[in-house]
Amino acid sequence: MLHAVEVKPDVYWVGGVDWNERNFHGYTTDRGSTYNAYLIMDEHPTLVDTCKSEFADELIERVREVVDPARIEYIVANHVEQDHSGALPAVCALAPNARVVASAPYGVSGLTAHYGDRSYLPVKTGDTLCIGKRTLAFTQTVMVHWPDNMVTYSDADRILFSNDAFGQHFASSKHFDDEVGLPEVLAQAKKYYANIVMPYSRHVERALDALSGLDVDMIAPSHGVIWRSHVDEIVRTYGRWSSLAPDDFAIVVYDSMWHTTEAMARQILEAFIECGVPARLFDLKANHISDIMTEALTAKYVAVGSPTLNNGMLPTVAAFLCYLKGLSPKGGWEGRVGIPFGSYGWGPNGPEEVAAALEGCGFDLALGTLAHQWTEDEEHLAQLHETVKAGVRA
Ligand SMILES: Cc1cc2nc3c(=O)[nH]c(=O)nc-3n(C[C@H](O)[C@H](O)[C@H](O)COP(=O)(O)O)c2cc1C
Incomplete structure (x- = not known):
């Protein structure tokens, strides 16, 4: 001993x-x-x-x-x-x-x-x-x-x-x-x-x-x-x-059932990288929320994606956002940008719930909610890419 x-x-x-x-x-x-x-x-x-x-x-x-x-x-x-x-x-x-x-x-x-x-x-x-x-x-x-x-x-x-x-x-x-x-x-x-x-x-x-x-x-x-x-x-x-001064760094956190929200996440990741902003991608199926939180400590951009499931966001994403809310500084995240995104079939409740949760944590939703109906095509993914690039460069 x-x-x-x-x-x-x-x-x-x-x-x-x-x-x-x-x-x-x-x-x-x-x-x-x-x-x-x-x-x-x-x-x-x-x-x-x-x-x-x-x-x-x-x-x-x-x-x-x-x-x-x-x-x-x-x-x-x-x-x-x-x-x-x-x-x-x-x-x-x-x-x-x-x-x-x-x-x-x-x-x-x-x-x-x-x-x-x-x-x-x-x-x-x-x-x-x-x-x-x-x-x-x-x-x-x-x-x-x-x-x-x-x-x-x-x-x-x-x-x-x-x-x-x-x-x-x-x-x-x-x-x-x-x-x-x-x-x-x-x-x-x-x-x-x-x-x-x-x-x-x-x-x-x-x-x-x-x-x-x-x-x-x-x-x-x-x-x-x-x-x-x-x-x-x-x-x-x-x-x-x-x-709580952020680094010029982005995390992209998501879960997805049929890969559309995942495709959006990858597009957002690429946009950050093209802007010269170091970025990391976290699929909630493969990463523990406590490891993601370690990166959230210093990330200027926190993009969170969920499709709509049964009129709401995925439970994995809800769990992450609940944890993030509890650990968010009481005065909010000054100077930090939250980017809600995700796919839906007939009602964008999933990404909208993500937006409400990020706002509740104190993030600035400068790019709005990036929701997309059904599957993504190349053209829309390119648009998403440009939207994120424009937001980062603004
Ligand atoms: C079990 C299940 C429940 C769903 N419930 C809803 C719903 O309530 N509202 C809606 O708009 N879409 C609903 N959808 C459709 C998905 O949001 C849609 O297929 C979306 O493109 C999936 O995104 P993903 O590829 O990132 O998983 C549901 C899909 C599944 C599989």
Whole structure:
């Protein structure tokens, strides 16, 4: 088994590795994940976060390699969600004198709802906790991505225990950003941001501002690898993602029964490419919505196509648009163009429903709804091509 790992003097990674996790509440995790917990050995031994309940034994075994769990005096619960707090009852049972530190009011109320009243120690932004040589400082990062989220900073170690922020679903026997392929880790961090954090981008901007004064040389998130060599890069990258500034890039997402909407999708793709706009095509039968969302994070153009089925859009397209709506930034998609399209037999309800959904997400439907009756011929496909080119060049 993987042993506890000393990430800085007297600070140990003691988390769990979920090699086989492939679907995290509807988000595909093709590299598995980790639930990171950190043990700080000071005068008052402190555990930062726990893990999913299924990994409690793994975590406790790693803690035992460093210290008898009964000696733990504080458990900092940065976030209520069960992947970080599920092992709390098991750890508390072995550490009966430990005080559980949680953000007020939502961390305390959330933990109480899940695990009962455990005399939580409530903290707010600016509060500190002396654990010996070290002082831990807490910053609430409200709605990144739940109301209770907070991060914990250890001044003596210059470590930010960032919980979900800067995390990646990435299982590895290595623990640091410089020990694994950076492009893969950044890709997983982008997928995490797009699928978990994106709707709260304004809150991320505020959190980055609040944390900008800290002297950080290690970011220890609760999922994936620890940032020690690329701290500036991931903070800068979060700044870029949270700004929601789009790249000149297009995604074309569709489903189709008899290939007409598919032919339209391919024509739209070609038009972008001819305009010099990099573009990607996603058939919803072959691509998972969480992978498409990763690309939506930075795409200026989001074209979505559905034929009409039973007076509406296809269920696959509806599922994608429902997911997109939930993850759309609360203030809408400033500067982003939505392009609804699709084929129909006798009523254009399919493409029209797509248009209404894209508008509801906050896209600008600058090109209108590109609906076509029955099958496409060469002439109409050429017209569609020109319409998209004209829209992109306008
Ligand atoms: C089961 C089924 C139900 C359909 N229901 C409708 C409908 O309610 N209204 C309509 O206008 N067309 C309806 N159509 C026709 C399709 O919208 C039409 O064939 C369209 O060109 C299919 O586009 P596609 O090739 O992208 O699948 C239906 C087709 C099928 C197979």
